Amino acid sequence: MNKYIVEFIGTFFLLLVIGLCVIEPGGAGAMAPLAIGTILMVMVYAGGHISGGHYNPAVTLGVWMRGKCEAKEVPFYMVAQVLGALAASLLVVYLKGDSLIVAANPKIANVFIAELIFTFALVFVVLNVATAKKTTGNSYYGLAIGFTLMTAAYSIGSISGCAINPAVAIGITLMGLSKLSNLWVFLVANFAGGALASMVFKITNSDE
Amino acid sequence: MNKYIVEFIGTFFLLLVIGLCVIEPGGAGAMAPLAIGTILMVMVYAGGHISGGHYNPAVTLGVWMRGKCEAKEVPFYMVAQVLGALAASLLVVYLKGDSLIVAANPKIANVFIAELIFTFALVFVVLNVATAKKTTGNSYYGLAIGFTLMTAAYSIGSISGCAINPAVAIGITLMGLSKLSNLWVFLVANFAGGALASMVFKITNSDE
């Protein structure tokens, strides 16, 4: 149960920072990706020893495929993550009540490519820094994971908004930053990216 | 005594950087949260091995509730922190003498919510990265703690000013950045957030 509470808390703060920093006025402007990558970093460091610090159903999928998360836990992880995202999104809507939020109107093909590739990057980093035998006991895993999100946000923020996380995709849809009709693209691309990363991890870590 | 000197120094530099970076002209503009989170990080790394590197009465409350700080030390920690904040605030007023400082006029309910939630985040991170058995000996604790303040400042700087620290609340009131009539909101929200974090830490670290 501790794991699910931590997954709820971490995903809650991830979406809270996304909403507060991305929505203007009162957001973080060009520094929003730094703030967003950082909240992921600190929540991974804070909760990693309890739940593994996924905060992302695509990460949970990839970690399960890699054999470091039990099948029976997977749905509870994902439910906790989505509930955290929903709770934060409602709070953002309350706190940012005065803002005029306009959903982006992206090119769907580009959204798919961008989300697929950078979810791959995120989950590939997670699996290598947090589950590989040769990197056990390192102190950089949270920095690497959080800052992968940061660099992704600077790279594809203007293409897809950079969810690279199904719970984030649901949250930003609820906040009005992304259209409901585009949600499926994120979900498919993010889970596919996570699964692909897990496969490539297994190939390139063939000694495990 | 060494502990209280270090708590004084760390909180002094925290408030000094806040004042110098937030007050314009001559401040750090959009980079102020980075500078502020960083001074907390470096002071935690510099003083952590002596005093634990709290620099925040809400952290001291949370650490005491978690059983990692003796009751008799708590008032001395808090006095040292407030004295450091006061000293730095006076120096800021001297160095920034030419600036026109206007106190923010925030929505009190939102200040309370923002300060409560992000003080919770800060103290939750502190307890997990700096006092949990499973994270003992790590090298990331200062990065995680300092950068939680950074991401909080980008997220709620426009809502509450982001004190998430009673000593900071007192210091920014003295500098004129926040109204004396609002000080109680910060104090209540910050101590409540710290206490709540300590309770959630105990629940989610039930094996300790």
Add this chain to the structure above:
Amino acid sequence: MNKYIVEFIGTFFLLLVIGLCVIEPGGAGAMAPLAIGTILMVMVYAGGHISGGHYNPAVTLGVWMRGKCEAKEVPFYMVAQVLGALAASLLVVYLKGDSLIVAANPKIANVFIAELIFTFALVFVVLNVATAKKTTGNSYYGLAIGFTLMTAAYSIGSISGCAINPAVAIGITLMGLSKLSNLWVFLVANFAGGALASMVFKITNSDE
């Protein structure tokens, strides 16, 4: 084979982030160097335990000269890196299809000096933090390497564009950010900088 897949992936993401963040509109503006240094950092942390995380033929040259990479592997490393750079560049051209890209028109002498000196810095850092006996087992190697690229990009981005990596030089030429007629300057300066760093590493680590 695992090594070359990882070198391909890492260099692919390095060039992908460079293209997406540097080319406007939709780039990362003043934060591009942070995003670029960070993708190198996270890919070094993700792939370091498999391939060493070079992602740069000048690094491979320096590591080989220092005796930490076998001669027979060197050409495969470099081919994998260049292929990764080419693949990413094509994807950038597709995703940024609407952008008007204008190649810089730099002073060749200054390009040579800037690229030589900062490739030296990058490879000198790599050799000391990732191959020296006295720094074995540290958790900062990725941060040091990635952020050397970041600080280089802030320093000489306006002089040479800051490739400090032959694979990057080829990629930015393909994207149209640099002129084909200038490519040789990058290649000579980058390999020379890497070789020089390896020599200075040996002199200053005379106990190895």
Add this chain to the structure above:
Amino acid sequence: MNKYIVEFIGTFFLLLVIGLCVIEPGGAGAMAPLAIGTILMVMVYAGGHISGGHYNPAVTLGVWMRGKCEAKEVPFYMVAQVLGALAASLLVVYLKGDSLIVAANPKIANVFIAELIFTFALVFVVLNVATAKKTTGNSYYGLAIGFTLMTAAYSIGSISGCAINPAVAIGITLMGLSKLSNLWVFLVANFAGGALASMVFKITNSDE
């Protein structure tokens, strides 16, 4: 001899990045402090195991007073640092030849206070993270030291220019960013700040 070569290299790059990032056009604008703090970080990580990574006569003074540097080495450290600063400054003047550089005209009393206090902070951090018994073997020392310079530059860049290092003070004077008639203020304040930090370190680390 290896130590002095490394001190030359590290201080050379520190001044090179300062000049290239601070002098406009072609500088790093608001990101200059990040770039400057980062070059110190990476050079500390690269050279720390050889020379200790001082790159600053005030640090050398403080480390010598704390008993971690031999008296006979001190002048060679300082000469190597100043030579590195001079070499970089000449290169900056060459590369930035087209720039109109105007020396700042600061209030001397404020320069003295700012330089004294933040040199104290830098040397206090250095002594605690890189020479204290209780922090031996950590991976954060370079991050803490480099980013202390970064936060100092955001805080007092507009007051003193933020040298907090006699070699930097000499270099920025040579580049024309600071007046020769003000050099003594930096030298006195920086050495005094370093000495003060060493004294406070000894008081607060009374168990060593």
